[in-house]
Amino acid sequence: MTDTQWPVWEVFVQANPGIPHKHVGNVHAADAEMAIQNARDVYTRRSEGISIWVVPANSISASSPEDQGSFFEPSNDKPYRHPTFYKIPEGVKYL
Amino acid sequence: MNFIGIMEDEKKLAAFEAKIASGQKIEPKDWMPEAYRKQLIRMMSQHAHSEIVGMLPEGNWITRAPNLRRKAILLAKVQDEAGHGLYLYSATETLGIDRTELLDQLHTGKAKYSSIFNYPTLTWADIGAIGWLVDGAAIMNQTALARGSYGPYSRAMVRICKEESFHNRQGYEIMMHLAQGTPEQKAMAQDALNRWWWPSIMMLGPSDDQSPNSDQLMRWKVKMESNDAIRQRFIDRTVPQADFIGLSIPDKDLKFNEQTGHYEHGPINWEEFFEVIKGNGPCNAKRLKARNDADKKGRWVRDAAMAYAEKKKAKAA
Numbered sequence: 001m002t003d004t005q006w007p008v009w010e011v012f013v014q015a016n017p018g019i020p021h022k023h024v025g026n027v028h029a030a031d032a033e034m035a036i037q038n039a040r041d042v043y044t045r046r047s048e049g050i051s052i053w054v055v056p057a058n059s060i061s062a063s064s065p066e067d068q069g070s071f072f073e074p075s076n077d078k079p080y081r082h083p084t085f086y087k088i089p090e091g092v093k094y095l
Numbered sequence: 096m097n098f099i100g101i102m103e104d105e106k107k108l109a110a111f112e113a114k115i116a117s118g119q120k121i122e123p124k125d126w127m128p129e130a131y132r133k134q135l136i137r138m139m140s141q142h143a144h145s146e147i148v149g150m151l152p153e154g155n156w157i158t159r160a161p162n163l164r165r166k167a168i169l170l171a172k173v174q175d176e177a178g179h180g181l182y183l184y185s186a187t188e189t190l191g192i193d194r195t196e197l198l199d200q201l202h203t204g205k206a207k208y209s210s211i212f213n214y215p216t217l218t219w220a221d222i223g224a225i226g227w228l229v230d231g232a233a234i235m236n237q238t239a240l241a242r243g244s245y246g247p248y249s250r251a252m253v254r255i256c257k258e259e260s261f262h263n264r265q266g267y268e269i270m271m272h273l274a275q276g277t278p279e280q281k282a283m284a285q286d287a288l289n290r291w292w293w294p295s296i297m298m299l300g301p302s303d304d305q306s307p308n309s310d311q312l313m314r315w316k317v318k319m320e321s322n323d324a325i326r327q328r329f330i331d332r333t334v335p336q337a338d339f340i341g342l343s344i345p346d347k348d349l350k351f352n353e354q355t356g357h358y359e360h361g362p363i364n365w366e367e368f369f370e371v372i373k374g375n376g377p378c379n380a381k382r383l384k385a386r387n388d389a390d391k392k393g394r395w396v397r398d399a400a401m402a403y404a405e406k407k408k409a410k411a412a
């Protein structure tokens with residue numbers, strides 16, 4: 001049997017209540033429980049978080065950087081999705 | 096590779112360099128030249144190894160710290176260094192190499208770590224000197240690296256730098272207390288400074304004439320500043336700190352140049368530095384053995400944890 005450094009888990013930490021979990025890095029661990037404990041020791045030694053998510057690294061699928069342009073293109077030609085697209089007369093309030 | 100392939104790569108290289116020049120970070124899945132990837136793996140893994148080998152000289156004093164406050168602080172500091180090692184190994188893994196291989200390189204002596212950790216910690220004052228000088232020098236280097244182009248490395252550096260300032264201060268505080276203590280305590284602090292000063296300024300790497308900075312590494316923002324520039328900044332900041340607590344820097348040629356606003360230092364014994372790098376420092380063999388022993392003795396724990404996790408999973412299924 002080859003030496004094991006355990007599978008990799010990506011770590012997401014929520015810094016404060018009411019804000020999203022943010023990716024902070026990863027840890028190696030045998031299972032989810034150990035991954036959460038290791039993540040606490042590695043990424044929250046100075047009260048950086050109140051909640052931790054761990055996800056097996058090989059379960060994450062990502063968009064590919066080469067296709068970045070064409071992949072996100074569809075949103076570029078829809079300026080009417082932004083409020084600044086619309087001209088509202090000076091005197092109109094709360095709009 | 097055919098002609099079209101070469102043209103493709105040149106286009107990618109130009110885009111890569113333009114991205115870096117504009118201050119954007121390179122992320123793991125982005126295209127990068129092989130030389131960039133290789134150089135980063137080498138640098139980042141050396142850095143990771145330095146963090147964990149660096150735990151050994153300090154760990155040596157945890158059980159003998161002079162009081163509970165100092166012991167708790169030293170424990171927290173050494174734990175931080177383990178954390179730094181982990182951030183850096185995980186950042187290195189994003190370049191497509193796994194931790195088992197990186198650790199193998201360390202344990203077989205194929206990979207290097209910082210020369211400084213091959214010196215012994217003989218007295219408690221050495222713990223002060225390490226935090227003040229060694230972590231202080233590392234901060235100079237790491238704040239520069241935090242501006243580097245590779246996203247995961249740069250982010251790890253930002254995080255590490257935040258934690259290092261506690262390391263630096265607790266070390267200075269140890270030195271300050273000793274320097275203000277009995278004549279014996281002050282002598283112990285001075286002795287530690289005498290032994291750690293030169294290795295600390297050497298750890299920032301060979302002088303620029305011996306290690307010409309490749310334009311490419313600078314352009315790729317793998318290296319941000321020359322060794323001598325970082326060393327100068329470290330000396331300029333540290334000398335007044337020594338003066339303040341009445342300790343003297345063991346360099347009879349050290350003088351402040353009013354014109355340049357910098358300290359000038361005496362000749363550095365590079366022969367010693369290269370000997371230590373080659374493996375002939377006072378503690379190289381001891382450090383490597385400690386790492387290898389820890390790895391071997393920990394093996395059954397890693398295997399058992401994995402077997403247990405698999406058994407639990409099978410039961411749940």
Ligand SMILES: [Fe+2]
Pocket residue numbers: 146175176179255
């Ligand atoms: Fe560190």
Ligand SMILES: [Fe+2]
Pocket residue numbers: 146179233237255
């Ligand atoms: Fe460091």
Ligand SMILES: [Fe+2]
Pocket residue numbers: 176230259262
């Ligand atoms: Fe440190």
